[in-house]
Amino acid sequence: MVHPIDSSSIENSLSLFHQMYRIRMVEEEISRRYPEGKMRCPVHLSTGQESIPAAFALSIKKNDFAVSTHRGHAHYLAKGGDLKAMIAEIYGKATGCSKGKGGSMHLIDLNVNFMGTSAIVGNSIPVGVGLALSAQLKGTDQISCIFLGDGAVEEGVFYESVNFAAVRKLPVLFICENNLYSVYSPLSVRQPKGRSIANMVDAIGVGTGTCNGDDIYSSQKLMQNAVNKVRSGTGPYFLEFSTYRWREHCGHDFDNDLGYRSEKEFLEWKSKDPLINLEESLYKTGVKLGEKVDSIKASINSEIISAFKFAETSKFPDQIEAYQDVYAKEELSK
Amino acid sequence: MTKKTFSTAINDALHEAMRIDQSVICYGLGVTDPKAVFNTTSNLEKKFGSERVFDMPTSENAMTGVAIGAALNGIKSVITHQRIDFFLLAMDQIVNGAAKWHYMYGGQSSIPITIRLIIGRGWGQGPTHSQNLQAWFAHIPGLKVVMPTSPEDAKGMLLSSIFDPNPVIFLEHRWLHDTLGDVPSGDIRVPLGKAKIVKAGTDITLVTMSYMTVEAVHAANYLEEKGIVCEVIDLRTIKPLDWKTIMDSVAKTGRLLALDSGFTTGSVSGEVVARVAMEKFSILKSAPTRLAMPDVPEPTSLALTKGFYVRASNIAEKVMDMFGKNTSDIKKDLPEPSPHDVPGEWFKGPF
Numbered sequence: 001m002v003h004p005i006d007s008s009s010i011e012n013s014l015s016l017f018h019q020m021y022r023i024r025m026v027e028e029e030i031s032r033r034y035p036e037g038k039m040r041c042p043v044h045l046s047t048g049q050e051s052i053p054a055a056f057a058l059s060i061k062k063n064d065f066a067v068s069t070h071r072g073h074a075h076y077l078a079k080g081g082d083l084k085a086m087i088a089e090i091y092g093k094a095t096g097c098s099k100g101k102g103g104s105m106h107l108i109d110l111n112v113n114f115m116g117t118s119a120i121v122g123n124s125i126p127v128g129v130g131l132a133l134s135a136q137l138k139g140t141d142q143i144s145c146i147f148l149g150d151g152a153v154e155e156g157v158f159y160e161s162v163n164f165a166a167v168r169k170l171p172v173l174f175i176c177e178n179n180l181y182s183v184y185s186p187l188s189v190r191q192p193k194g195r196s197i198a199n200m201v202d203a204i205g206v207g208t209g210t211c212n213g214d215d216i217y218s219s220q221k222l223m224q225n226a227v228n229k230v231r232s233g234t235g236p237y238f239l240e241f242s243t244y245r246w247r248e249h250c251g252h253d254f255d256n257d258l259g260y261r262s263e264k265e266f267l268e269w270k271s272k273d274p275l276i277n278l279e280e281s282l283y284k285t286g287v288k289l290g291e292k293v294d295s296i297k298a299s300i301n302s303e304i305i306s307a308f309k310f311a312e313t314s315k316f317p318d319q320i321e322a323y324q325d326v327y328a329k330e331e332l333s334k
Numbered sequence: 335m336t337k338k339t340f341s342t343a344i345n346d347a348l349h350e351a352m353r354i355d356q357s358v359i360c361y362g363l364g365v366t367d368p369k370a371v372f373n374t375t376s377n378l379e380k381k382f383g384s385e386r387v388f389d390m391p392t393s394e395n396a397m398t399g400v401a402i403g404a405a406l407n408g409i410k411s412v413i414t415h416q417r418i419d420f421f422l423l424a425m426d427q428i429v430n431g432a433a434k435w436h437y438m439y440g441g442q443s444s445i446p447i448t449i450r451l452i453i454g455r456g457w458g459q460g461p462t463h464s465q466n467l468q469a470w471f472a473h474i475p476g477l478k479v480v481m482p483t484s485p486e487d488a489k490g491m492l493l494s495s496i497f498d499p500n501p502v503i504f505l506e507h508r509w510l511h512d513t514l515g516d517v518p519s520g521d522i523r524v525p526l527g528k529a530k531i532v533k534a535g536t537d538i539t540l541v542t543m544s545y546m547t548v549e550a551v552h553a554a555n556y557l558e559e560k561g562i563v564c565e566v567i568d569l570r571t572i573k574p575l576d577w578k579t580i581m582d583s584v585a586k587t588g589r590l591l592a593l594d595s596g597f598t599t600g601s602v603s604g605e606v607v608a609r610v611a612m613e614k615f616s617i618l619k620s621a622p623t624r625l626a627m628p629d630v631p632e633p634t635s636l637a638l639t640k641g642f643y644v645r646a647s648n649i650a651e652k653v654m655d656m657f658g659k660n661t662s663d664i665k666k667d668l669p670e671p672s673p674h675d676v677p678g679e680w681f682k683g684p685f
């Protein structure tokens with residue numbers, strides 16, 4: 001059921017819509033153009049999972065830290081990462097956020113403290129904890145947000161990181177996007193049936209919260225409360241959101257035909273799409289609002305077109321650059 | 335004999351091993367999924383059941399230790415990882431555990447496990463999806479390291495690895511998976527520790543491994559037209575290394591170029607050059623040398639990997655140079671294929 005939006009939450013709803021729609025459209029444009037073969041690196045799209053980064057975007061501060069995974073486009077964008085630099089990176093251009101060295105799986109934007117993403121499952125989790133340690137040592141009120149998938153909690157480094165964060169009461173927010181799969185492997189072959197990830201983390205000694213990611217307002221509330229809590233200095237917090245990746249694990253297409261999950265399951269999740277629901281609610285609330293939605297869409301669409309144009313027309317790095325930056329050169333002060 | 339791909343040959347070997355020995359099990363991320371690790375694990379679960387063939391949690395280190403424990407009680411595990419890079423999380427169990435077990439407990443128990451790892455290059459795989467770390471494993475006493483090139487060797491050496499009483503690191507180059515060759519049926523074993531002369535020659539010895547063998551043969555064919563007859567030795571096993579075949583060849587040719595798909599410093603090719611220099615110094619006609627990947631992480635961008643890999647042209651250039659011949663035509667005669675980041679038209683993307 002699509003309900004009109006309460007007048008007090010219109011601004012917030014528009015912001016959520018803006019965030020989600022932008023991520024969706026970026027991922028879908030990548031998907032549309034990927035078969036051209038010009039984006040020559042693996043891409044892991046977040047189509048279907050936008051509500052969590054959207055809630056995140058509206059809950060954190062610019063100087064908070066974030067790290068993410070192979071599926072990191074959405075988190076980079078939600079943190080405020082530069083869209084043009086991300087698309088250029090995927091195209092392997094010199095103007096890319098990692099100068100073409102890293103590709104889709106190695107996104108960074110130091111202007112907004114988006115510190116990196118990793119192609120190795122679990123690899124960025126302790127790094128996020130280390131960022132939190134640095135904030136604690138420096139006495140700032142920054143928090144460190146760590147995005148991870150349901151698969152990453154199977155790595156030993158996850159437990160080690162959560163444990164250390166708990167021991168030192170570090171300002172870490174773990175954000176687990178549980179999309180039920182690791183590549184084509186369902187949770188059932190990887191984790192015991194009925195055991196919730198959040199409950200397990202709770203037992204390690206870290207506060208937890210769970211939410212259905214399709215419920216955008218509840219997700220946002222949970223995210224904001226958790227951010228506030230972590231910022232207040234009471235230690236780490238862990239959030240688990242249920243969500244669903246619409247497209248194939250890696251690449252641009254749909255892959256329900258492979259048989260590792262059913263078309264029915266996909267369609268069920270898709271029918272609960274929080275983006276479409278929010279969009280319909282906004283339109284239903286009134287003509288004026290509908291016009292605002294239209295203008296948000298138009299501005300995002302043109303932003304995306306120009307980002308791709310920027311990427312396509314940017315220069316490739318010189319071959320010689322492949323051999324540069326292996327070591328840092330600037331001597332450290334003191 | 336029917337021609338089969340390298341990946342089908344791997345699949346054949348797994349079927350054969352599981353058929354003849356109940357104690358062989360096979361697991362790893364994706365071994366039972368629809369893509370079946372580039373079709374190498376196809377139909378195993380169907381044939382042998384989900385007790386013996388199973389997917390696993392994303393827990394590389396623990397699942398390596400699990401194989402060690404199971405091995406202590408007679409289970410022969412074949413574990414597969416889609417990239418060697420993922421297996422780096424298991425270095426503790428493989429290096430501190432499996433590799434030394436037999437030795438440090440006075441030879442009482444052994445760890446017959448096989449770890450299949452996929453290595454590669456190209457197509458935007460970037461710094462952490464393309465490493466060729468054979469030298470790391472070769473450095474560890476107690477591990478065997480196998481790197482087949484031909485489909486027949488892939489099958490025969492995987493079978494030998496599975497039934498070897500030691501931990502074996504079995505490295506498959508992604509660019510070989512779709513190559514075709516004759517593959518005998520049944521339980522064929524190709525012994526570990528034995529190199530293969532894939533092209534006999536008299537003028538210079540090229541020592542190579544895995545996918546680099548393809549480039550080496552390409553270069554050798556070209557060089558032959560130019561009057562230099564190379565002997566190409568496919569190492570097949572990196573540890574233990576077949577020194578006799580190398581030394582015999584160098585004794586004949588007096589020249590050595592060692593090739594490697596890994597980084598230059600600390601590479602297997604460096605080891606080959608060192609040993610040849612030490613043992614054959616007096617008969618060498620020129621300084622032994624090597625060609626390996628630069629000491630640089632592999633970049634992602636298509637533009638940055640241009641000219642980045644060791645190709646037939648680089649090999650030919652190096653050899654011509656060693657013979658004091660003009661190298662100016664080589665780049666024209668052996669151009670880098672375009673696009674340069676794929677093994678062939680069939681390759682459509684990351685996996």
Ligand SMILES: Cc1ncc(C[n+]2csc(CCOP(=O)(O)OP(=O)(O)O)c2C)c(N)n1
Nearest residue numbers: 071119120121149150151152181182183420
């Ligand atoms: C250490 C390691 N093991 C395996 C892989 C292969 N891999 C890449 S993405 C992925 C899925 C991980 O699942 P999850 O954490 O749930 O993230 P999702 O892809 O669902 O967002 C796997 C297993 C890897 N990159 N690193």
Ligand SMILES: [Mg+2]
Nearest residue numbers: 149150179181
């Ligand atoms: Mg997942």
